[in-house]
Amino acid sequence: xxxxxxxxxxxxxxxxxxxxxxxxxxxxxxxxxxISAVAQVQEVAAEGIPPTSHATGLAxxxxxxxxxxxLTPEQALSGAPAVEMQRFKVPRIxxxxx
Amino acid sequence: MxxxxxxxxxxxxxxxxxxxxxxxxxxxxxxxxxxxxxxTFGGEPNSQVCPVCLGLPGSLPxxxxxxxxxxxxxxxxxxxSIASWCRFARKxxxxxxxxxxxxxxxxxxxLCLDGYLDVSVNGxxxxxxxxRVHLEEDTGKSLHIGGxxxxxxxAEYSLVDYNRAGIPLVEIVTKPVPGTGSLAPxxxxxxxxxxxxxxxxxxxSDVRMEEGSLRCDxxxxxSPLGSGAWGTxxxxxxxxxxxxxxRAVHSEIExxxxxxxxxxxxxxxxxxxxxxxxxxxxGRSKEEAQDYRYFxxxxxxxxxxxxxxxxxxxxxxxxxxxxxxxxxxxxxxxSDLEFESMRNGGALDVVEATVVAGASPRDAQKWxxxxxxxxxxxxxxxxxxxxxxxxxxxxxxxxxxxxxxNDRLAREVLDGVLAGEGTPDQVVEKRGLAVVSDDSALLxxxxxxxxxxxxxxxxxxxxxxxxSGVIVGAVVRATRGQADAAxxxxxxxxxxx
Ligand SMILES: [Zn+2]
Numbered sequence: 001x002x003x004x005x006x007x008x009x010x011x012x013x014x015x016x017x018x019x020x021x022x023x024x025x026x027x028x029x030x031x032x033x034x035i036s037a038v039a040q041v042q043e044v045a046a047e048g049i050p051p052t053s054h055a056t057g058l059a060x061x062x063x064x065x066x067x068x069x070x071l072t073p074e075q076a077l078s079g080a081p082a083v084e085m086q087r088f089k090v091p092r093i094x095x096x097x098x
Numbered sequence: 099m100x101x102x103x104x105x106x107x108x109x110x111x112x113x114x115x116x117x118x119x120x121x122x123x124x125x126x127x128x129x130x131x132x133x134x135x136x137x138t139f140g141g142e143p144n145s146q147v148c149p150v151c152l153g154l155p156g157s158l159p160x161x162x163x164x165x166x167x168x169x170x171x172x173x174x175x176x177x178x179s180i181a182s183w184c185r186f187a188r189k190x191x192x193x194x195x196x197x198x199x200x201x202x203x204x205x206x207x208x209l210c211l212d213g214y215l216d217v218s219v220n221g222x223x224x225x226x227x228x229x230r231v232h233l234e235e236d237t238g239k240s241l242h243i244g245g246x247x248x249x250x251x252x253a254e255y256s257l258v259d260y261n262r263a264g265i266p267l268v269e270i271v272t273k274p275v276p277g278t279g280s281l282a283p284x285x286x287x288x289x290x291x292x293x294x295x296x297x298x299x300x301x302x303s304d305v306r307m308e309e310g311s312l313r314c315d316x317x318x319x320x321s322p323l324g325s326g327a328w329g330t331x332x333x334x335x336x337x338x339x340x341x342x343x344x345r346a347v348h349s350e351i352e353x354x355x356x357x358x359x360x361x362x363x364x365x366x367x368x369x370x371x372x373x374x375x376x377x378x379x380x381g382r383s384k385e386e387a388q389d390y391r392y393f394x395x396x397x398x399x400x401x402x403x404x405x406x407x408x409x410x411x412x413x414x415x416x417x418x419x420x421x422x423x424x425x426x427x428x429x430x431x432x433s434d435l436e437f438e439s440m441r442n443g444g445a446l447d448v449v450e451a452t453v454v455a456g457a458s459p460r461d462a463q464k465w466x467x468x469x470x471x472x473x474x475x476x477x478x479x480x481x482x483x484x485x486x487x488x489x490x491x492x493x494x495x496x497x498x499x500x501x502x503x504n505d506r507l508a509r510e511v512l513d514g515v516l517a518g519e520g521t522p523d524q525v526v527e528k529r530g531l532a533v534v535s536d537d538s539a540l541l542x543x544x545x546x547x548x549x550x551x552x553x554x555x556x557x558x559x560x561x562x563x564x565x566s567g568v569i570v571g572a573v574v575r576a577t578r579g580q581a582d583a584a585x586x587x588x589x590x591x592x593x594x595x
């Protein structure tokens with residue numbers, strides 16, 4: 001299993017990472033190496049064994065529907081790069097389509 | 099661009115519509131799905147947030163037991179089977195309405211699967227299949243600044259309030275519903291109406307469409323009549339009233355028929371519904387839909403409801419709207435139409451409570467659907483929000499049956515109760531409203547009326563009974579409406595016989 005340079009470019013775009021051609025040349029093979037390392041695990045996994053998502057074997061860990069104190073708006077917004085009208089200010093979400 | 103236009107009736111002579119609905123319901127838990135922040139609507143921006151629902155590093159989610167229970171309740175009410183083991187999944191995407199860059203949802207392991215809901219339209223029952231019911235967390239609310247329309251397109255930047263982020267949200271997905279023909283828009287609306295009533299009866303959500311606690315996406319497709327093949331579907335978002343559900347299906351049928359008539363092809367895409375025009379416009383195309391890279395949520399353990407828990411929830415289910423409908427129609431000898439109008443008028447609960455308080459079903463309906471519905475309409479509130487209790491209405495009804503009040507006086511008593519003057523008995527007492535039933539008081543008034551109208555009295559004496567109306571009317575006027583007209587007539591005729 002391998003990942004193409006185009007797929008890496010696509011992932012970068014989805015992740016809002018601006019990668020130069022040089023960076024793509026550099027990173028695409030590295031990602032490939034990581035994927036092949038993970039693929040070794042698949043060789044170990046026997047057929048018929050479902051993928052493990054949780055290692056503890058626990059289920060049904062719940063909390064009661066009881067309120068706990070939350071942050072003040074000032075605390076909540078204290079780490080935001082930009083704030084307006086007591087809200088998180090974020091850059092344009094959709095690029096204008098032609 | 100489509101140039102021809104096709105009327106709805108024409109479209110149905112050539113095409114068979116198929117629709118499906120995805121409904122999102124905010125659960126009415128006190129706190130959010132994975133943290134203890136309050137879910138109250140309308141709080142100051144970012145005042146109901148914590149490290150968990152802001153996705154701050156190091157925070158961990160824990161499932162709200164009641165939210166799981168409510169979802170199982172919904173699944174059972176919709177005749178679904180409940181998964182004995184399932185997991186939450188991360189749905190990864192890059193809109194800032196979730197601060198974590200993913201939404202915790204369920205993917206291929208929904209909590210409830212494969213059920214149905216029966217809805218009735220024009221006395222005909224349609225079974226709508228339920229594909230799945232799953233639980234996820236709601237997103238934050240964005241204000242888009244700088245665009246002409248306040249929409250995300252064209253905005254320069256956005257402002258996000260995370261109070262709503264993390265509120266438990268249930269998604270209910272129907273199977274495609276074929277075979278309803280020209281009734282498709284009405285069946286779609288009836289389904290959402292019935293679903294809303296089911297959810298309300300379960301007490302799991304306040305189901306207010308105008309506040310966004312119940313939201314619908316409507317899928318519509320057309321296939322050439324008799325072809326047996328299903329067409330490409332569009333998904334209309336933003337459909338946030340019962341009327342809009344009906345209009346969205348209707349307008350998509352017309353639009354798609356025009357595209358197909360021209361030899362064009364319907365594009366699988368998201369469309370936006372516009373309340374003002376009742377039409378849809380193209381949104382993003384499904385064909386370039388993003389990959390959400392779902393994977394099991396590592397920070398939450400699986401949910402494995404055991405049979406005892408599910409049985410306990412099943413036992414706690416209240417009477418569902420379909421059962422209640424059947425019961426009331428039988429017990430009160432109602433027509434479908436009478437039932438519908440009471441339900442649509444929001445009067446079922448108060449009418450039933452009034453019957454429980456001792457009124458006859460007919461009288462309870464008469465007052466709530468007549469006089470009181472008018473008052474509610476005048477003041478722009480639901481009939482159930484009027485400041486009068488079912489017990490008050492039952493008492494007024496009893497006073498009428500006992501002959502203490504006639505209908506005109508009863509309306510005055512209702513006035514007094516609505517004006518906060520007390521119970522019906524207190525209003526009768528304070529306003530001196532009881533029918534004058536004391537014959538001696540009436541006889542004095544009758545004698546006066548006879549003396550004042552000698553020619554009429556002569557006519558009645560000579561057998562023209564109909565003429566007595568003049569004298570009866572004079573007596574009723576003289577007693578300011580408090581005399582029982584039937585009794586007065588009896589006494590007048592006796593006097594003049
Ligand atoms: Zn929180």
